[in-house]
Amino acid sequence: MSDVEALRSEPALTGAATHLECTLCGSRYPSEELSTVSPCCSRPLYARYDLERIRSVLSPADLVHRSADLWRYAELLPVRDPAHAIRLGEGWTPLLDTPRLADALGVSRVWVKDEGQNPTASFKARGLCMAVSRAHELDASAVALPSAGNAGGAAAAYAAAAGIEAHVVVPRDTPPPILEEIRGLGADLELLDGLITDCGARVAEGVRAEGWFDLSTLKEPYRVEGKKTMGYEVAEQLGWRLPDAIVYPTGGGTGLVGMWKAFDEMERLGWIGSRRPKMFAVQAVGCAPIVRAWEKGQEFAEPWEGANTYAAGIRVPRAIGDFLILRAIRESGGAAATVTDDEMVDWTKRVGALTGLFCAPEGAATAAVVPHLLRSGALSPGDEVVLFNTGSGLKYVR
Ligand SMILES: Cc1ncc(COP(=O)(O)O)c(C=O)c1O
Structure with a gap:
């Protein structure tokens, strides 16, 4: 052939x-x-x-x-x-037109890309599906990762489906449903007092001592390949055009930079033109290294001390792909901005009542930040916006 x-x-x-x-x-x-x-x-x-x-x-x-x-x-x-290819039904999640949410937010149109409908109920399924599939193809027999929670659940699922060992290290205060999920999927789970960065140090030890393959985000090349498919899907679901703006809850930023990569690939394939959405990164007031670097005009982000937010997925004090996130935001004419935990709680309820979607706090943050972006002029009322609900609210029930 x-x-x-x-x-x-x-x-x-x-x-x-x-x-x-x-x-x-x-x-x-x-x-x-x-x-x-x-x-x-x-x-x-x-x-x-x-x-x-x-x-x-x-x-x-x-x-x-x-x-x-x-x-x-x-x-x-x-x-x-x-x-x-390890398949559990990942991707091709709905892009939902949500007119009542658009009215409440004061923009012309809002779609919610509902990533809670992925296997393991978060968008982490995309990246871990690809990373575990490729690691398995290249003969890895044990994978490991530090996680804020959802990535651990997804890694456990895909490793189980591949029949390989998974070692997951998470902060002790990770939401209980996520811990139960990781255990239920047969992974070796370790809880640490500290943040995802401390968990990363523990994984590095296991890599040296036990020969685990490290699946930390952007420290291996294929999680971002899985996550870039969100960019392909948004374009395909909108009939091969892109929205005016994309709002993404940013921890390691893998999804944001993945979509940015996808847009470049699609342009080179002749599937879209050169116009890009404004890319907006939303972080929590208690952990906002990318927002701080963006505001100071820095190329790299300094690590955030004392990270604190209940939105576990965006409690990421340091991102190895910081310069890629900042570059995408700048090149797109977007911005980075924060919301408080109270705003996330409030918007979880509002989004729920206006759309029927029970969002993860990180997803609610993408709605909560819109009024701030309108006030600062970064978004215009005429903009058509895609918000990423990156996970299901059910994974945060305590
Ligand atoms: C629900 C949720 N949203 C957002 C994020 C942040 O994703 P990224 O690392 O791609 O910025 C995470 C990461 O754990 C998450 O679990």
Whole structure:
């Protein structure tokens, strides 16, 4: 079978990844071995694809009859062999038009991308599905990660489905339903007094001592590939156009930078034009390293001391992809802004009553920040906005 025929086969999981690239200096590395950060700069590696070749064989019309999950974009994903794609129904979540929420927020249109409908009830399924599938394909037998909670649940699920060991380290005050989920999925769970950064140090020990493969976000190259599919889906669900603005609750920022990467790929594929949405990162007042760096005009973000918010997923004091998040926000003409925990509690109820969606606090933050963005002029009343509800509120019930 020629390469072109292989790409045409349905769904074509042969992939067209060519190499990995350092996001800071552009150095190239092979993509056929287990990789972590770039050896040159210790920064995230991005998977690169032969987009010219994909462009010549794949068009949006070809996607129409494909599976209703993220594997519909198989050529643009790193897994080579269909047998290694671990599938639990991830992706292709609804993009819900929510006119009453739009009225309440004072913008012309609001869609909520409801990521709570993923396996393990959060968008973390996308990234961990891809990272575990590819790690399994490259012969990893034990994976590990520090997590604010949801990523741990997703890693446990995909490792269980792959039949490999998962070691998950989370802060002790992680919401109980998430702890039960991780245990129920058969992972080895360790609770630590501290933050996700402390959990990261514990995982690094296990990597050295036990040979675990580290799935920390953006420290391996494929979680971002799973999360970029949110960008493909928003474009496809809107008929291959993009909204005026995207609001994303930002911890490690993997979804935000993943969507930004997806938009570039889609433009090079000829699927969209050069217009981009304004990208807005929302963080909690008690943990806002990206907002502070954005306000100071810095390229990198200093770690946040004493991080504190009940929205566990955005209680991330340091992001290894900080410069990528800040670059996407700036290039898009967006902004970074904070909300309080009280605002998240309030907007969880308001979004629920106006839409029928029981949001995670991180999802509620994307609605809560809209009035601030309107007041500062970063958003206009005429804007059409996509809010990301990154998880289900049920995972936070105490
Ligand atoms: C529900 C939820 N929203 C948002 C985030 C932050 O995601 P990211 O690391 O892509 O910024 C997390 C991370 O744990 C999360 O669990």
